[in-house]
Amino acid sequence: MVSVVTAACDYDYLVVGAGVIGCAIARELVRSPVRVGVVEQAWDVGEGASKANSSLLHTGFDAKPGTREARLVTEGWRLWQREAPELDVPILRTGAVMLALDEEQARELERWRRNAFENGVTDVELLTRDQVLALAPAANPSVVGGLLVPRESVTCTFTATVALAEQAAVNGAVFHFGHRVTGVDRSPDGFYRVLTDRGQITTRWLIDAAGLWADEIARWAGADGLVIAPRKGEFLVLDKSARAKVPLIHLPVPTPISKGILVAPTANGNVLLGPTAEDVSDKRDLAVTASGLQRAREGALRLAPALADEPVIATYAGLRPASPAGDYVIEIHPRHRLVLAAGIRSTGLSSAPAVAREVVRGLLEAGEPLASSESPLRPRPRRRWVPGLPRPCSRPELVAADPAYGRVLCLCELVSEGEIRDAVRAPIPATTLDAVKKRTWAMAGRCQGFYCTAAILQVMSRELRIPVTGLTKSGPGSPVVGPPVEPPGRHRHG
Template structure:
C-alpha cells in the first residue's frame, strides 16, 4: 500500500490550500474528498469577497489567517491569471444606532492594521454610489476589500498538488481509521490508504471525522444556511463598491455586491438547520433578499433575478476558528471556518504548516498553472478566434473552454464541477438552452454524468 506524508481530508477551499502548501514543500500529499469534485460541499457557495479582516476579532487567529491569506493571494494571482475586481467596500449605517457604531468599527479596523479606512458622510457616499438609497446616513470605506473568482483559485491550488505528484481521490468518504504510532491507516469508500499525518479539513463534517477517527470531537458543527439571489448582468451598472451592513455579534449580515461574472449578488441569509447535506432555496427568504436589495439600491426594483442558490456554512457553538492539534497522533483539525474561509485559506495553510514544524524542506515549485479567465471585465475566450462554437450563450462559454476543462489535469467529476470551471448553464436560462448540447459534449467523460447520460 502506498504511504503518503500527509493526508488531507476534504477538498474545499481550506483543504485545497493546505494540500498545496504541503505539496510545495515536497511532501507526498493525498487528498480524500467525499464529493465528486473539489468545492463540492460548503465551499461551492462562497460569496467571493476578498476580506481585509477589518472587522475580525482583534488579535485572533482568524485575523492573522485572513491577512496572511489576503497578502499571499495578491502575490500569486498574476502568475495564476486570477482576476480581481477592485471594488472596495462601504459599511453603510442606515439608522442612528448603526451610525453611532461606525466609530468603534473604524477603531477596530485600525487596531487590526487596516489603517486606510475612513468614515464617509452621507453626501460622499452618494457621490461614490449615486444609485444608493438616500436613507444612507454614513459609512466606513474599506478600500482593499475586493471581489474575486470564487472557484478558480482553488482549482489552481489543486492543480499544483497534482503537478507536484499529489493524488486527489473523490467519492472517498473517510469511514474509519487507526493510528499505529507511526502513521494512519484510513478506510474510505475508495479503499484503504496510509499516511504519516492527517489534516482534517472536512468542513460540515469536521466533527464527525474527528469523532470517527479520534474518538472525540472538540467542537460541534451547527450548519448555518445562507441563501443568495443573483440579479441580471444589467444590474452591475448600478453599483461599484461592496455594500456591507454594520455587523452584529452573530452575523456579518446581508451584502450587496457585484460579482466577477458581471452580475449583482445579494445575501446571505443566516438560518440555523440540522441537515448538513441539503441547502434548499425558499421563496419567502429570497423575496426578502430581493426586497432588501431594492431598499439599498432602489433601481434594483423590478430588475430580473436570474439565479438563486443556497449554501451551508460550518458554524460551531463558538464563533472563532476551531483549529486543534493532536501532536501524539500527528493530526490537525481545521474546523469552524465560516464566511472568511475563502480569504483565509492560504493563511490557514501557513498556520497548519507551522504547527507540524517538521517535514520535507521546501522545494523549487513548478511554474504555477494559469487559469482560464471567467471574469466579464477582462478578455474572454470567445473574443479569440478558433473557439469552434459558443455552447452557452448566456455566459458566452465556448466549446474550446469546455473541452479544455474536460481534458485538463484536474477534470471535473460532475456537472457542478464543469459549471464551476466554465460558467456553463449558470446564466439567464440556467441551462435551458445549452443543456442538450452539454449532454452531447460530456457524454462518457464525467465520472458522475448528467441525468439521462449514458455511462
C-alpha cells in the same frame, strides 16, 4: 531530499476535504518532497462551503480583534494579492462601503472604524451621506453615512479553489474524489487507516479540513470536543444589467448576530444579494426556501432599493461550517499526528493561503521536515479564461489557432467548445456538469442552460469517452438524462 517514511503507508499527509482550505493546505505541503493525498466525498473540488459563499476577499477589518480569524484573514488577503496572478485568480479591488441607514447605525460606524484599525486595516474612512451616494449610486437615499473599506475585494471562489487544487495536483498531490470517509483507525504501526466507501487509505498524518464534517472526522481520529454547527446562507444572483449600478460592495452595519445581508458585484459581472444566516441541523440541507430568498432580497433592497427591478437569474444556498467558539480551530497534535483546520466559516476563502501556512508552521514546530513556504511550485497550465477576462471567442488569435474557441455553445456567457474541452482535460478534470459550470460558467447565465445543455453534454461525452447517459450533474446518483429513445438515435446530428 528523500521522503522520510517508507512506502508502508500511502501518504505522508492525507487531507480530508477538497474545499478551498484543504486544497490550499495540499498545495502548501507539496512544496516539499512528501506524499500528499486529498480525499473528498464529492466528485469535484470545492463542493461544500467553498461552493456557495459570497466570493469576497476580506481585509479582516470587521473581524474580532485578537482572534486567529482576524490574523489569518489579514494575512490571507496579502497572500492572495501575491499569488493570484500566478494562479489566474481574478481579484477586483472594488472596495466596500458599510451603509448606516439611521443615526444609531451611524454611531456604530465609528466603532467599526476603530475595529478596523485594531486589525491593522488603517485605510478605512468615514463618509458623509453625499460621499456615499457618489460612490454607490444605487444605495438607499435615506443613508446617513458610511464607512469606506478601500481594499475589500471581490474574487471568484470557484476559480480560486480549482486553481489551488490544480497546482497541488501538478506538483504531485493525489486527489481521491467520490471517497466518503466512514471511519478512521489507527494501525498498530502508528499509521492512520482512513476507511472510505471505496476502500481504505493509509497515512502518517491526518489533516482534517472537512468543513461541515470536520467534527466527525476529528472524533474518529480521537480528538473530541470539536463541534461544527451548519449555518445556512441563501443567495440570489442578478443579471449583468445590474452590475453597472453596483460599483462596489455594499455592507450593512453588522448586528451582534450576523454580518448581515450584503450586495456585491461578482468577478463575472453579476450582482450577488445575500446571505441570510440561519442555524440548521441537517448538514446536507442545501435547499433554497421561499422565506429565505425573500429575506435575502428584502435585506439587500434595504441597502440598494434601485435593484428592485433587476432580473434574478439564479439562487443558491450554502452552509457555513461555524464553530460555537466563534473562531477558527487550528490545532496540531504531534503525538497523534493529527491536524485540525476547522470552524472556518464564511471568511475561509480569504484566509485559505494563510491557514495553509499556519498549518505548515505548526508541522515544522512539530519537527516535520518540510520545506519553507517560499520554495517554488511548478506552475499549472494557464487558463484560457477566468471570470473578468475577455472570452476566447472574442480573441481572433485564439480562434485562428484553434477553431474550437470559435464554436460558441453557451450564448449567455459566450462559452466555446474549446473551453469546455479544456475544462475536461485540465489537471483536475471536470467530469460532471456542475464541474464544467464551475470552471467555465457555461449554463450559469440568464438562460441557465436552455440553449446549450444538450451541446455541452455532447462535448463532454466525446472528451470523457462515456455516453451522454453516463454523464452526471454532480456525481453518481445524479444522472443528467434518462434512457435512450427506442429505437435509439433516429435523428442524431453533430
